[in-house]
Amino acid sequence: MNATTEQRIALISVHGDPAIEIGKEEAGGQNVYVRNVGEALARLGWQVDMFTRQVSAEQETIVQHSPNCRTIRFQAGPLEFVPRDNLFVYLPEFIEKFRQFQQENGITYHLVHTNYWLSSWVGMQIKKIQGSKQVHTYHSLGAVKYNTIDNIPAIASKRLAVEKEVLETAETIVATSPQEKQHMRSLVSTKGNIDIIPCGTDIRQFGSIDREAARAKLGIAPDAKVVLYVGRFDPRKGIETVVRAVGASKLRGSENLQLIIGGGSTPGNSDGIERDRIEGIINELGMNDMTTLPGRLCQTVLPTYYAAADVCVVPSHYEPFGLVAIEAMASGTPVIASDVGGLQFTVVSEKTGILAPPRDVPAFTDAIDRILMNPEWREQLGKAARERVISKFSWDGVASQLSELYTQLLELPVVPDLVPALVSSLEKSVAQPAAQVSKEPALQR
Incomplete structure (x- = not known):
């Protein structure tokens, strides 16, 4: 289904910059996914804005990929690379920058597609503040990851709680395979909506040389x-x-x-x-x-x-x-x-x-x-x-499925702005994550 030029989508990927070179520190499949989904949705007529965190003063704040698709970088925390396990404390600032961007540009994103658990928390707060609908892709599940590593980070309990909350509150979760959906149901929550739409690849680029x-x-x-x-x-x-x-x-x-x-x-x-x-x-x-x-x-x-x-x-x-x-x-x-x-x-x-x-x-x-x-x-x-x-698994096919999903969600009644005062309380919800986690029982491996 083609979108009209009036339809906008915000893809939020706090730590996975869609405009960065793939292969750099913490740049991998998520970056590829967000960038290619964004560009393919733009070809279908969507106005696509991809939001991420700026990690250096040399980075452009806006990168225009095509007439309908751009990456927008916000400074949230120091202008330097920060490992993903240490980023949660900077998310309230990211949300404030997002709301400020909307106000300055006369835009309200009625639908946000968040990527990875950090972005899911951002999306949930935006939903509470302005009633935006939320689609989420996990890219990685803490409940699975923490069973494969020896050194579990202090943020683990917060991550597990956030991943459960987004599954139960988002309009839908996009699982990229039946196996990922099964893990969500068995390890995260039996509540919430899940659609299966796979990742894609560029079938023109890969296969172009013998x-x-x-x-x-x-x-x-x-x-x-x-x-x-x-x-x-x-x-x-x-x-x-x-x-x-x-x-x-x-x-x-x-x-x-x-x-x-x-x-x-x-x-x-x-x-x-x-x-x-x-x-x-x-x-x-x-x-x-x-x-x-x-x-x-x-x-x-x-x-x-x-x-x-x-x-x-x-x-x-x-x-x-x-x-x-x-x-x-x-x-x-x-x-x-x-x-x-x-x-x-x-x-x-x-x-x-x-x-x-x-x-x-x-x-x-x-x-x-x-x-x-x-x-x-x-x-x-x-x-x-x-x-x-x-x-x-072509990107255009993936984008078509996402476009149809977005269109169905946007046709549902829009919830009016909820509690703007929530913004001032966001800092409180992230003030002590590490201290709280350290006192909780160790996770079972």
Whole structure:
């Protein structure tokens, strides 16, 4: 359904800047999702404003992506990068800037689509203040994440409470897979509305270059067996699994086996620490000669890497969706992925790739060897993978589904402005999150 030019949508992504380069600190799937959804909605005629937090004085406050789509950055807290677990205290200032922007521009957003739990709290306050309807996408569930990590942050209890509240109060939650919806129901709340609309990918960009041309461009031998990982350096991404799996491959030593680990890192930050750890494992296994770490792969070169690979491995401990999987599949490359979360939805085992138990090195080794040792099957898997993405996961298709959902919600009666005085009380609700959490019982893992 096409929108009229009068229809506006606010996409709120406090920590995931849709205008930032993908691959930088804490820039990943959420940034890609918000940016591409925004641009695709604009092509349907929506006026799309994407709101995020400014992290440096050098950043533009407004980035115009297309005539109908722009990113708007607010200063909330210091003009510097702040890890997401430390951002909650700055959210009242973000809300005040949002309301000020509306007033100065004569705009009222009757519908906000929030992304990640921090933004969901912002959206819930806006809803209480001015009656805006709220759609929310989690991108990651605290109830799942905290079962996969050892060091649970102080903000955890606040996050879990906010994620429960938004599920029960938003007009609807957009789950990106049936598996994510199931997790919401079993781990968060049985109340609230949930619609399933998947993430998407650019089927023109990914799949735009063939394997032979891609390898020539990257200087990879035509007969090489190439295993690719793309993503952040984060322990939960399971990079160690793919390194050890390739190291144990039957093809090691007898074939021109190569492992490419694509992803940026910042020395001293958490991703830099994980990269150092992974490099230590590569050294330990004697895999330096067969492993390449090209750093951050920008969107212009990423399709070339996917196309050049024989197989792309997504060994995450958990993924609510997994954009890398459908980017690789759109490029005609089979995917070996952990049998978890949304990856169970995107990858059809034995048809577009193989699903393996997370952290199970022998299972990943076996899957890699099966595909690399059978080139004809590899071609069949790759062809089926691209066909699946074209039919289910294009950004334009995702935006059309969201557009229809937004239109239905906007046709519902608008709730009048509620309690403007609520703004002055927002600071109170965030004043002691860390102190309160520290006194609460430890979360069960």
